[in-house]
Amino acid sequence: MNSCLLALAGNQNCGKTTLFNQLTGSNQHVGNFPGVTVEKKEGALLRHPEASLVDLPGIYSLSPYTAEEVVTRDFLLQEHPDAIINIIDATNIERNLYLSLQLMTLRIPMVLALNMMDEVRASGNSIDISGLSRALGVPVVPISASKNEGVAELARTAVRVAKEKQLPEKMDFCSGEVHKAIHAISHLIEDQAAKAGYPTRFAATKLVEGDQPTMEALHITENQRHIVSHVVEDMEQALGTDREAALADMRYQFIEQVCRDCVVKHQESREQIRSEKIDRVLTHRVWGIPIFLGIMLVIFWLTFSVLGGPLQEWTEMGIGAFSHWVSGLMESASVSPALRSLVIDGVFAGVGSVLSFLPLIVLLFFFLSLLEDSGYMARVAFVMDKPLRRLGLSGRSFVPMLIGFGCSVPAIMSTRTLSSERDRKMTILLTPFMSCSAKLPIYGMITAAFFPRSGGIVMMGIYLIGVAVAILSGLLLKNTVFQGKPVPFVMELPAYRIPSPKTVGLLMWEKAKDFIRKAFTVIFVATIVIWFLQSFSWGFTMVEDSSQSILASIGSVLAPLFVPLGFSDWRATSALITGITAKEAVVSTLSILTGAAGDAQLSAALAAMFTPASSFAFLVFTVLYMPCVAAFAASKRELGSWRAALFTAAYQTGAAYLTGLAVYQIARLFI
Amino acid sequence: MPAVTLDKIIPGNSGVILQVGGEGALRRRLLDMGLTPNTKVTVRKVAPMGDPVELFLRGYSLTIRQEDAAPIVMEPLPAQPEKAEEKKRCL
Structure with a gap:
């Protein structure tokens, strides 16, 4: 067939x-x-x-x-x-x-x-x-x-x-002057259109519109260009309007005639009427924004505590049990300790910790696709457009950024619904500045050690610093890297509809697959690299004491870089390196490297490593520097290039360094 | 009634497009979305922070920014009293 x-x-x-x-x-x-x-x-x-x-x-x-x-x-x-x-x-x-x-x-x-x-x-x-x-x-x-x-x-x-190769019969929607112009140009460019594989009619219409890509594809000569503009000028003069308006108007006039003949519309559709009623509440002048924030709060609450929390724990437990079982199996088969460590401490610990986010991601996409397919997302863009416009973005970027407070991975993945590539790139870059939930253990660790009585204020401060850095970055990038005209914000507000379960289900499945694929490719490799650095010395022999590892020596080399930020302990810099696999790893690495058993000992060890001011700078740096590999892999996929993804990560790390520096130098004066 | 620009039409009121000004991608987009001369457009509402606006035309809702609505010249239609009243209540 x-x-x-x-x-x-x-x-x-x-x-x-x-x-x-x-x-x-x-x-x-x-x-x-x-x-x-x-x-x-x-x-x-x-x-x-x-x-x-x-x-x-x-x-x-x-x-x-x-x-x-x-x-x-x-x-x-x-x-x-x-x-x-x-x-x-x-x-x-x-x-x-x-x-x-x-x-x-x-x-x-x-x-x-x-x-x-x-x-x-x-x-x-x-x-x-x-x-x-x-x-x-x-x-x-x-x-x-x-x-x-x-x-x-x-x-x-x-x-x-x-x-049967049944072509559309009718192609002549135009009348009068436009018709004349299209015909005249058709004759002129017939051969070139055929050569370029363009249908004559389409090419002629596009030339009347002044379409640049068509001119190039057809290799329109200087002489022809003159003839075309002459024909178009005549048309414009006769119609009293310009070329683009003339063609749009012509098409709509034809459509209006067709609709008069074929469509019987006694009233607006029920969905349209219902939507207007729903919008009286959802985009209400006063209640619109509180309702939106309320909806997001419920989604976060459901995703991260009610449903996602337990699901995440079960996944972790499952992976833990499986890892334990494999470990036992390998032990009884007397597999070499190096290989066992690779599988258990490297692969299971690394990929496992990332995979435990899968339930959260699937759940978030469930809610997101409900918002998108019901038509509400367009309203969010409508309501939130004004504050984001100053950053050169549109209201559409608001939701990914908000999701960034939960987890950067789905946030970055959700930028795919943004219609402009420029907005997408910028949103992907700014979203990780919204402090994600995986960073909470780090806040817990630092506030317990240094700010036991003002933990709330410190955390609030960190969140606000993240948002402030995002705003400043937006303003900066708008006028430098992401220059150029933003895509016009002309957006349909579709009628509210009940999302189709099949579409929602397929989207969740698609995103889950995407994430699992990432977990076993980019994230898999990254965790093995980190494991290797952590477990081996430069002589490629396995070390018992992590302070002898390659990681430790890289940490020591990097440590002096952070002197202006107030901390220069190699253990802190090593933790920042492992933090790239997953942000929680900062806490676990610090406890391993300090040999601390329990939170109290860890606090004491940290007190020797940082001053309150430098601990705050460390915290700020951790929040802002390049996101975990899972988020990095997501941005690589959505940006479509390693170069763009690496630029993004470098920018984030640079911004983190400067902010940490500023925070330390200012905080030193007060604390 | 004298012509006004689209951004000056009070929510709840309608007008007929006389001319679509502006240029480039934005203007083309407005034309493509059906904002062509002689089209009736109703301004439904303004977003909570005062911008953008929601329009209703050709049986569907469209949102555009105030500044992008400014180059569109309209002939305002007389306000429909009961509709305007209703609008006031729900604003």
């Missing part, structure tokens, strides 16, 4: 992910589009194994401005899919059809999936399906992705139009 490639395209919030999951089942794999960190999901069609479906990013237009739109356009023009499934929210048909009109000019077989038809009917409205199909010249299949209605029919139609 001939294989065929289908592409799923549509706006954001139109049920595209749900439809993709219904069409492919759970048989899908996730990657990135080449060269960009835009997610690419691919899967075989259920009951049509010969057809594979690629989920294109959710976009509103084929303009050349956003990475998502460019990726979509490049994919459609270069990969030549056999058909496009264009999903449309039937309750919001006008704006959704705007993309359809642009897709239709690509000369690719296409089928329109009219989603949420159940809602249209339930609201007492109706759409003339065959009329719409005639008006647009493409097959239209009414579906309800969340109820899995019409999906099988859609798949059959898509495969059929792909095999």
Whole structure:
């Protein structure tokens, strides 16, 4: 059987992910589009194994401005899919059809999936399906992705139009002056378009719009450029408007006509009306922000204490028991102590401690996907946009940062929902400054030793310093590394809907898989390296006393660097190195290296190592310097490059050093 | 009524777009999202911190920032008394 490639395209919030999951089942794999960190999901069609479906990013237009739109356009023009499934929210048909009109000019077989038809009917409205199909010249299949209605029919139609190469019949949406201009330019560039693999119509329309990538792809000559601008000027003069507005206006006028003929809308959809009512509370002038903070508080409480705490403990216990069992097994098989130490102290201790975070991550993503899929996340962005704008970010970055207070790993992973690459990079860099829960044991250790009576104030201070460093960094980076125009904040507030269990479940599974893969690759290697440094001397013999280890000598070399921060003990610097595997390791390393049994002895040992001022500087440094390997691996994955990930880690460590320095020098004057 | 810019329309009131100013990516985005001339737009509300605004047009809600709404020139429609009243209550 001939294989065929289908592409799923549509706006954001139109049920595209749900439809993709219904069409492919759970048989899908996730990657990135080449060269960009835009997610690419691919899967075989259920009951049509010969057809594979690629989920294109959710976009509103084929303009050349956003990475998502460019990726979509490049994919459609270069990969030549056999058909496009264009999903449309039937309750919001006008704006959704705007993309359809642009897709239709690509000369690719296409089928329109009219989603949420159940809602249209339930609201007492109706759409003339065959009329719409005639008006647009493409097959239209009414579906309800969340109820899995019409999906099988859609798949059959898509495969059929792909095999029969049934092109959209109608491509002429324009009239009058725009029509004239497109025609004139079509004749001019026909050959070049064919050579570049661009459909003539699409290329001509794009040239009328003044689209730069098309000019380059077609190798438009200087002379042609003049003719094009002349044609466009004539058009603009005749219409009294400019090229971009003229084309947008033309498309919407055509759509309005189609809707007048085919859509019967007595009233706004029930979901739309319900959403407005819900928003009277959730985005209320006074209550909007408290309610949002309350929701986050409940999520944190559920994740970290009610559900996540016990789950995390069980996982730890399970891994501990398993490790114990393996240890016993290896002992009775008289495996060499070095190998046993590698497996137990290296792999089990390192990967195990990271894996115990898995329940927290899965739970957080459960709540996050509820927030995202219900439509609430867009409201959060709406409510919190103003404070973040000063940092050059938008309201969308608020949630990842907030999650950073729980755990940086899911926080960084969740930046994938940010639509702008610049915002994503900056958010990934700033999020670890929000002090995560794994750092709590370190606070406990230091406050017990130095600030037993003012622990609360010290902790509060640390959190505030983290936020302050993030704000300052945002301001600094906005004007240096992340210069350039932020993507405009023009965002749909989708109607509230009940999230589909399948979508939520698949997302949790996807994130869990992602994290486990990281645990056994990057984190696995990192923990073995640290274990090796901790257990061996430079002569590559195993040491009993950690003070003889490579780690200790690296710690000693680094120690003088921290004199300006008030501490220069090699044990402190060694602990900072092991802290890179997981932040709690700072505490365990310090207790091993000081040989302290119990908290009281540890406090005494620390008192000899630090002054109160330098302990505070140590604490500040620990909070701010590069996050643990799990978070580092997550940022490498989301940033898509080692270089960017290493820059991020270096920046964080640099910021930690400077802040620690400032804190120590100031604190010395007072304490 | 004299033309005003979109950011000056009081929540609860509507207008018809006369002209979409501005330039580049932002303007293109506004046009793509359906803010084209002759479209009726209702300003639904303002976010708690005074910005951005929520608009309602073509059967869906859209949020944009005040400064981005400023280049959009509108012909205001007469306020609908009962709707405006309702808005006041829920603000």
